[in-house]
Amino acid sequence: MARFNARGATARPASPVTTTGRALTTHQGGRGHERDTRSELFLLAVANFVSQRTFHESGAERDDRFARLVRELAVTDPSWTAGLLGWLRGEGNLRTASIVGAAEYVKARLDAGVTDGPANRQVVASVLQRPDEPGELLAYWTATYGRALPKPVKRGVADAVRRLYHGKSLLKYDTASKGYRFGDILNLVHAAPDPDKPWQGELFQYALDRRHNPDTAVPPASSGVLVAHRELMELPVEERRAVVTAPDGARRLAAAGVTWEMLAGWLQGPMDRAAWEAVIPSMGTMALIRNLRNFDEAGVCDEVAAEVAARISDPVEVARSRQFPFRYLAAHQHAPSLRWSYALERALGHSLANVPALPGRTLVLVDRSGSMFYDRLSDRSRLTRADAAAVFGAAVALRAADADLVEFGSTSNRVKFRRSESVLKVLGRFGNLGGTDTITAVRRHYKKHDRVLIVTDEQYAYSHHGDPTEQVPAHVPVYTWNLAGYRAGHGPSGKAGRHTFGGLSDAAFRMVPLLEAARDADWPWAA
Template identity: 60%
Template sequence: MARFNTRATRAHTTSPVTTTGERTTTHTGGTGHLRDTKSELFLLAVTNLVGQDTFYETGGARDDRFTALIHLMAVEDPQWTLALLTWLRADANLRSAALVGAAEFTRARLDAGLAGHSRQAVDAVLRRADEPGEMLGYWTSRYGRRLPKPVKRGIADAVQRLYGERSLLKYDTAGKGYRFADVLELTHPAPAADKAWQGALFRYAIDRRHGRGDDVPATLTILTRRAELTALPPGERRALLTAPDGPQRLAAAGMTWEAVAGWLQGPMDAAAWQALIPSMGYMALLRNLRNFDQAGVSDEIAEKVAATLADPEEVGRSRQLPMRFYSAFNAAPSLRWGGALEKALTASLAGIPRLPGRTLVMVDTSGSMASSFSRDGSLMRWDAAALFGIGLGRACAHADVVSFSSARYYVTDAPGAKTKAFPLTRGGSVLGDVRRWKDGGWFLGGGTDTAAALRAEYAGHDRVVVVTDEQAAHDAGEVTDAIPAAVPMYTWNLAGYQAGHAPAGGTARHTFGGLTDQAFGMIPLLEAGRDARWPWETAG
């Protein structure tokens, strides 16, 4: 009788998020598994909206944990930490966590008397022209106005890349604590060698900040054209919107929709939007769909907007998180945007692989998943869980997608699961299914009896994916034992708490996390007998 060469035999594979073997308790009293430092930092980083409270952690406590982990890893493995921070800003598109991480990375290395890596970290996380000022705001509010060389030089490197006429017009506003001129005077960047005009831009930004004249150098053509439009009498400004060359003149002057709103000194009507839309960026279009409807933008223009939003190449260049499309769908319920947003969301989830066989997708909709995922409180963690769960379910050859929480009403009650299977709509859409999930009662609330839910719903599936914050309640059996040990269980972490609900890193138990589809691609790698690595290592 075969003991090793059986159909259930799988190659031993490893994944990067790893538990140490040490145990603790989750926030709700269940068995918790501690992760190594890199794994804890990674899961926290990819879910950390700096300063934002979660169900079990205040924003301050969460930020302190993030800072402590960054300080430790900046000394122990600076190259790994630099790679994490670079990926976090460039690919995961998480701005605040990357910026704070780079600042604290630098602080830790300075305190330890270590040279190298810090300048590169600061430069790597600054990818938009307002972010050098953000870095200065964070550093000086935390560590005072004395700037160490790595911070100065890293910011100066970023300024050479990022400062231009359009960025000056967009971001150098009186509402900022650190204007472009302040950044320039504190960090002293030289103009980039391949940007002959940048010296004039730097001088103009400083002169404007200190009230030393309004004359725009002739070499700065965009600023010159903006000055010409600003000088137009109010009565001529609206006429420009419908002139044959109106859209081109607005674009040539770097007029954003925010700038035009103030320039018109009146409402943004259809003519204003229609003149601006040809030069608006992807994010600006996505944010203003409701405004387009309310202003009465024509169907012809709306079709062009929809075509841009739905274009997979535009989606890729925009680097929008999948949740942005769901948020836009909720904000602009007009039917003329639904199809485009569905295509955009599908493109943003293109990294979810088609998995063969039968997959059980368990979506945690307990009370702790109702904590806010966005600063305006419009998106919850369970919204993200439903979106990823449904997106994965639709990509599988066969999937059972199940919402779960707890049937307990009191902590003294015996463990018991509350589950509700979600029937995926054949030929339907992810956005439509997420809306149906929300309206049809699949957000269950209550506690988190993960082990009981798995025992109730597992029925010989080839794999299990659990989308959760991992804060399982006490149960007589551990989460990892609720399904056969040989069946792969993949945990998709959406909160980054310290303790996990199961072992991770090998033996058919793996944990991923984040707000994009990137790590889903590790599943077929692991099932093909290949080890999975950190996202920035597998990207190449």
């Protein structure tokens, strides 16, 4: 009798975030599931803004857990850990976590005396992608482990310095507010100029002179931007407004590397309409989004505003910026002017490009419990994990062929929407629903759907019914999108139709169609 090779046999795909089978307790007292070490680190890393406390963990507790997991895996699984750190800084766009992770990776491997796997130097260089980041890594290392720098740290930072240092980066990031100036870093790591950049030797010397002899430092003639910048700085204050209002003012400011942050100080006066209109052409997309309200208050003209709106909603610009979708929600809340609303709606839609159009019937459950509202996405943001959950849940429901969108906490409610609506429109219908009763929400709203997707921090309260995923028939896939990275999961994961992914971008949704096509979904950097 055929037991396995039957006509109706189907594959049971696996996903990388897996549970061990060992029981834990959630922070709310529910029955939790332990994840393996790689899965715990991945979910914590993609949800972790370093030193940011959450409802159930202090910032120090989360940071210690992150460092401990990195150090363990740096020794036992170095290739996977190096891949995670490089992906975090690249596609994951998480700067601080990747920098801290790289430092801990090197320290653990040096302490253990291991040399297999990716080189420490390469891991350090891989996470340094912006010119201020070599200083960030050195500041973390010296604050944590003292001023003695191991060779792999020096060499990795030196590799990044050769790649990242140029005239504009020096003007933007080599400021007196930094603990480590460019000159300090060059002294510490002894970076040699890149042979393919003949101008870099003079630039390095100028960075050293700026640090140690600022009154006599002269920019090299080989750097047009530094020379142009010095010429502007030497203009009398009373003549500087004329540069801003001149027909070629925008060109001159851009050629001199003058950013919007520098401009007010250089003018020694307010950022009025003329000042903003002169610097807007050289501003990056996210700088534009951060300043929409300032543009309105200064009275930027409609023609320039239209150009700004076109840039921030351009799909190519949105993809290049690699910003999390909730950044556009924050901008919409901070700058509610109607002339930005449609552009921000479009930008948010473009930022959710990875959300799949799921066939069949989908139940989307969005956690709106108190802990989700307590947890801000960062110290500098007013947005919460509840906001992020609503963004992603609404996006899935709007894109799906047939979806039921539900918010849950102590109670649960259907959230009505029309497929023609924007995500921002739907967000206004979500509320704050108190405690976390995921199980009751699943039991109440599951009606023979083809799949269930739960966006949550997984910290549900105790229930005699088991875990939330057990409320759905075993043959129906349940996807949990974890937004907080706590240790205990609310259900099993990794196989048998139960899968967990995480993070604050839409990239995780790529797993869903892979798993439903009966193909195993691997870690994102291995795809």
